Amino acid sequence: MVAAPYFEKTRVLKMNEEYVLELQHITKIYPGVVALKDVSLEVKKGEILALIGENGAGKSTLIKTCSGAVIPTSGKIVVNGKEFSSMTPQLAAENGIAIIYQEFNNVKGLSAAENLFLGNPIKKGFVIDKKAMEKEAEKAFAQLNIKINPKTLVGDLTVGYQQMVEIAKAIKQDAKVLIMDEPSAPLTSAEVESLFKICELLKAKGVSIIYISHRLEEIFRLSDRIVVLRDGQYIKTLTTKESHVDELIHLMVGRDLTESYPERKKCIKEDEVVLELDNLSGNGNHDISLKLRKGEVLGLGGLVGAGRTELAQVIFGSAEKTGGKIIFNGKEIHPRSPREAIDLGIALVPEDRKRHGALLDISIKNNISMPIYKRISKASVINSKTEVDTANKYKKELLIKTPSINQDVKNLSGGNQQKVILAKWLAANSELIIFDEPTRGIDVGAKFEIYKLINALVESGKTILLISSEMEELMGMSDRIIVLAEGHMTGELKKDSFDQKAIMRMASAVVGG
Amino acid sequence: MKNTIVSQVKDKAIWIVFIILFIAFAFANKRFVSPSNLFTIARQVSMYGIAAVGMTFVILIGGIDLAAGSIITVVNVVCAYLMVEMQFSMVAAVLTSLILAAAIGALNGFLVAKIAMPAIIATFATQIIFEGAAYLLSGGTPVYGFDERFKIIGQGYVGPVPVPVIIMALCFALGAFILNKTYFGRYFYAVGGNEEASKLSGIRVKGIKFLIYTLSGLFAGLAGIVMLSRTNSAQPTAGKGFEFDVITCVVLGGVSVSGGFGKISNVIAGVLIIGILTNGMVLMNVSSYTQMVVKGLVLIFAVGFDSLQNSGVLTKA
Numbered sequence: 086m087v088a089a090p091y092f093e094k095t096r097v098l099k100m101n102e103e104y105v106l107e108l109q110h111i112t113k114i115y116p117g118v119v120a121l122k123d124v125s126l127e128v129k130k131g132e133i134l135a136l137i138g139e140n141g142a143g144k145s146t147l148i149k150t151c152s153g154a155v156i157p158t159s160g161k162i163v164v165n166g167k168e169f170s171s172m173t174p175q176l177a178a179e180n181g182i183a184i185i186y187q188e189f190n191n192v193k194g195l196s197a198a199e200n201l202f203l204g205n206p207i208k209k210g211f212v213i214d215k216k217a218m219e220k221e222a223e224k225a226f227a228q229l230n231i232k233i234n235p236k237t238l239v240g241d242l243t244v245g246y247q248q249m250v251e252i253a254k255a256i257k258q259d260a261k262v263l264i265m266d267e268p269s270a271p272l273t274s275a276e277v278e279s280l281f282k283i284c285e286l287l288k289a290k291g292v293s294i295i296y297i298s299h300r301l302e303e304i305f306r307l308s309d310r311i312v313v314l315r316d317g318q319y320i321k322t323l324t325t326k327e328s329h330v331d332e333l334i335h336l337m338v339g340r341d342l343t344e345s346y347p348e349r350k351k352c353i354k355e356d357e358v359v360l361e362l363d364n365l366s367g368n369g370n371h372d373i374s375l376k377l378r379k380g381e382v383l384g385l386g387g388l389v390g391a392g393r394t395e396l397a398q399v400i401f402g403s404a405e406k407t408g409g410k411i412i413f414n415g416k417e418i419h420p421r422s423p424r425e426a427i428d429l430g431i432a433l434v435p436e437d438r439k440r441h442g443a444l445l446d447i448s449i450k451n452n453i454s455m456p457i458y459k460r461i462s463k464a465s466v467i468n469s470k471t472e473v474d475t476a477n478k479y480k481k482e483l484l485i486k487t488p489s490i491n492q493d494v495k496n497l498s499g500g501n502q503q504k505v506i507l508a509k510w511l512a513a514n515s516e517l518i519i520f521d522e523p524t525r526g527i528d529v530g531a532k533f534e535i536y537k538l539i540n541a542l543v544e545s546g547k548t549i550l551l552i553s554s555e556m557e558e559l560m561g562m563s564d565r566i567i568v569l570a571e572g573h574m575t576g577e578l579k580k581d582s583f584d585q586k587a588i589m590r591m592a593s594a595v596v597g598g
Numbered sequence: 599m600k601n602t603i604v605s606q607v608k609d610k611a612i613w614i615v616f617i618i619l620f621i622a623f624a625f626a627n628k629r630f631v632s633p634s635n636l637f638t639i640a641r642q643v644s645m646y647g648i649a650a651v652g653m654t655f656v657i658l659i660g661g662i663d664l665a666a667g668s669i670i671t672v673v674n675v676v677c678a679y680l681m682v683e684m685q686f687s688m689v690a691a692v693l694t695s696l697i698l699a700a701a702i703g704a705l706n707g708f709l710v711a712k713i714a715m716p717a718i719i720a721t722f723a724t725q726i727i728f729e730g731a732a733y734l735l736s737g738g739t740p741v742y743g744f745d746e747r748f749k750i751i752g753q754g755y756v757g758p759v760p761v762p763v764i765i766m767a768l769c770f771a772l773g774a775f776i777l778n779k780t781y782f783g784r785y786f787y788a789v790g791g792n793e794e795a796s797k798l799s800g801i802r803v804k805g806i807k808f809l810i811y812t813l814s815g816l817f818a819g820l821a822g823i824v825m826l827s828r829t830n831s832a833q834p835t836a837g838k839g840f841e842f843d844v845i846t847c848v849v850l851g852g853v854s855v856s857g858g859f860g861k862i863s864n865v866i867a868g869v870l871i872i873g874i875l876t877n878g879m880v881l882m883n884v885s886s887y888t889q890m891v892v893k894g895l896v897l898i899f900a901v902g903f904d905s906l907q908n909s910g911v912l913t914k915a
Contacts, residue, residue, distance in 0.1 A: 401798075403797065403798065422797075422802065423797055423798050423799070424800045424801070424802055427800040428800075433798060435798060440792070440794065440795065441798050442795060442798070444788050444791050444792055444799070446787075446791045446792075446858050446859070447787060447791055451784055451787075451788075452799075454784070455784070455788060455796075455799040455801065456800040458781035458784060459781060461781075462780070465781060466779050466780055467779060467780065509799065513800070
């Protein structure tokens, strides 16, 4: 039915044979989005190549084309002179490409040795030969200077050691190119040191490494060359020794700000603090302190995994706080469930609209009424007139495009689903609305409508905490921006000093460890 | 337009199956359609219908209640024991037994909601516990010798209509009322559809689960009272296997085993189908083992249809 997923031919060009892996003009188009646009890069034998870029720059998509997890729309992948139009997981393995993802591919209930031989165990007749595997594993670990007892269950190992088992597995399968996606993110600083040592060792053995990280100083310490991506496009390749942090940041964020954002009236009540966090810790965050005034849009910037969503969960009562205070309208609060937070006047428009935001199989009307059912019921019986009136009111106010409020939410477009979620919180009389990536996966026209709604909300006295990974949106919509990195606050900027580079620098700062 | 007609037909499909089966049995055996036999069927299914209301709620949130059968046994034995051995009045014995049934349901709710045990294991464990407990209490022998008036619940008539059928109808009405008119009924659908999103919309998901298992216990208890009155003696194995018939009725009635979808009106059809299948097969002298085979097959078809729909095989053009 479909043509062969790849083609293969021996290359004649000798010139490029110093490269073990070449990506040539890779383009990946998803319906409505160009994720990668004509990206090329080359990896030399025995080098550590850093791949950097902002959230959504296309790093993950690009490396997934190497493993076969993403099929490029066009372009070529050349491995040791062999050309492929796309990879499959088997082809990648056969050609010596291995990827260490952030989520490990291991079986926690099996030993380190068994994980090393997963899918390919040493057998003695019909039974697996544990002794032989443990011996082999010991050798493999020794080669990489890893001190792990092969008999230990992988689930009992720390994240750092689990990662080492993954690396050892890749090397045992004869990987020539090892791709690591944010490998240092879950590690302690001591573990990061061990990781670096392993990387150096592999480099000396002639293995090439593509290293993805947002920690710029790691990249300066470890890499030989740096490739910068931005908005799905190749920007530049630099030799690490000859480059500088400022240059990198400039390349990562150096886009022209072209999009326009709707005008907003001045509506901040300087002396009315709605939300104050006082050294708040919990859910991966440490000592976050901030103040949010009535009518203000406070932007929360940072890279993916910086702890912004986690902070929102603590304020909304869906994750526990371990220290510090949340002060809402002058009173300290301890929301232990979303219900409690909602009753106090706090609302969350979550990042994952389909899984956490809307109840897809239920009507618009029911979705909007969900937080207020108790209020609109008498002796448990719903006052259906109030329910219908409320839904119709918000359908009109928020311009929800639907033939009927009885329509299931799954039948709406992304923008309209987002409006239903917002309607729910307006019906619940929320005062503080936390938006987590409110325009993700929403088309441009609907985005602008959401921005206008955000403006209308603050103008009517609501207060907004806006989490966004889109630099332009963050700068365009916020009155003030606070940046988080790895669970710590790394900076604050007022509107007149918004600057992409400053935000990027704060977002890639390494705090503690 | 076309879509709504298709979904309308799909929604009523179970009633069409019922009508076809009904006609088939009517042709196969003349006695089947006699008024007395039809009332017999209604009386026979009444216990299943009553318990099915609670089970509908449970399955609606993606759960299961395997303890329903042993709750029936417990209610049989305890209610009889209270009336015969403890000289409780009829009303006091019935109320005490119903409270006990609800308490067992609440225990299931506690295990599933608060301890976060998988429902299938939690209710399986309580099923075994209470089956054993009922046996211990009764000493393994039937208990009988109740007040004559107690028979009314299971054997009485109001005009031509048997009392248990009236009780069943009231339970169905109550179930439909809860699901369609009350706010916690809406919560059942929400929790069944997406627990996490429900929680983030302010629903106390654990509380809802607790409530549902308690209600399921209560409805099973009521079915147990009806059964005790019908048989006029408490058997220490009275409710054995009962839950499977109830689950079959509910699933056959189109309540999605993965939660979120289902209507009481269609569950009624599910209950009636099991009723006429059993009755029809008995009239045709089909052995009870063959009946088991047929019921198992019916269950596979019902759930299989649901699963295929979920996987999208049937919706693709």
